[in-house]
Amino acid sequence: MLTLSNKKDMSSRRVLVFPSAAELGPALARLVTARADQACGSARGRFSIGVSGGSLVGMLSKELTALPNLDCSRWVVGFCDERVVPFSDPESTYGLYKDQLLSKVNIPESGVLAINPTLPVQECAEDYARKLSESFPGEAIPVFDLLLLGMGPDGHTCSLFPDHPLLEESQKTVAPISDSPKPPPQRVTLTLPVVNAARCVAFVSTGGSKASVLKRVLEGGEGPLLPAARVTPSKGELLWLLDEPAAASLTLQVERPASGAHL
Numbered sequence: 001m002l003t004l005s006n007k008k009d010m011s012s013r014r015v016l017v018f019p020s021a022a023e024l025g026p027a028l029a030r031l032v033t034a035r036a037d038q039a040c041g042s043a044r045g046r047f048s049i050g051v052s053g054g055s056l057v058g059m060l061s062k063e064l065t066a067l068p069n070l071d072c073s074r075w076v077v078g079f080c081d082e083r084v085v086p087f088s089d090p091e092s093t094y095g096l097y098k099d100q101l102l103s104k105v106n107i108p109e110s111g112v113l114a115i116n117p118t119l120p121v122q123e124c125a126e127d128y129a130r131k132l133s134e135s136f137p138g139e140a141i142p143v144f145d146l147l148l149l150g151m152g153p154d155g156h157t158c159s160l161f162p163d164h165p166l167l168e169e170s171q172k173t174v175a176p177i178s179d180s181p182k183p184p185p186q187r188v189t190l191t192l193p194v195v196n197a198a199r200c201v202a203f204v205s206t207g208g209s210k211a212s213v214l215k216r217v218l219e220g221g222e223g224p225l226l227p228a229a230r231v232t233p234s235k236g237e238l239l240w241l242l243d244e245p246a247a248a249s250l251t252l253q254v255e256r257p258a259s260g261a262h263l
């Protein structure tokens with residue numbers, strides 16, 4: 001069983017609120033480059049990052065491609081989840097990153113861990129799990145240096161949806177899903193044991209439409225834990241990067257970092 005504790009001392013969770021998404025973006029870039037420098041300078045000698053779709057694609061791509069001296073030659077980029085559609089399909093998260101980021105920085109092709117969307121969804125998940133295990137040799141659970149996650153208005157993250165049996169997956173590192181409530185229905189996703197094994201997990205959530213679900217995820221409430229609330233890295237850091245509209249309903253203590261501050 002890929003078991004990891006799901007409990008985390010909430011005092012090690014940081015909720016960081018920025019005036020707007022425009023000010024959050026550069027802070028996200030600083031987080032990524034700081035973690036990349038740290039990882040590349042460690043015995044691992046490389047930086048492994050998992051990225052998500054949604055608004056994160058544009059924000060991350062814009063901020064990273066604007067940096068003058070970004071060196072991605074020792075980066076390994078995986079996908080926290082992916083839609084099983086051709087790369088040329090506008091729904092392909094890889095396709096979007098390829099156009100907006102991967103083709104514009106010096107990440108070697110061998111450093112990009114993408115799905116094979118020509119495979120049926122079950123085989124696609126197995127194939128992606130194999131790629132991860134080859135890229136993280138000797139690790140039963142791949143330990144990413146940084147996972148960047150989004151959260152949908154229903155509290156989903158990766159392709160882990162509320163009340164879905166995949167939330168209980170404890171054997172696989174990557175799971176197929178054929179009944180995603182959010183289209184397209186066929187996807188592959190990292191499982192919670194992999195997400196919770198990461199050294200750092202950062203959610204990025206912006207806009208007033210996220211305010212009520214964020215309150216439930218971060219401050220609790222009735223009913224079962226939403227998928228995003230189940231992201232509680234067993235040893236790693238957990239950061240929530242929000243803008244003021246998304247944080248509007250929160251009453252918990254948050255940090256409001258100064259412009260240019262290191263996270």
Ligand SMILES: O=C(O)[C@H](O)[C@@H](O)[C@H](O)[C@H](O)COP(=O)(O)O
Binds near residue numbers: 083149206
């Ligand atoms: O595959 C998907 O359907 C998206 O990747 C999705 O999971 C997204 O990450 C969240 O809905 C948050 O999206 P926003 O950041 O755009 O709100």
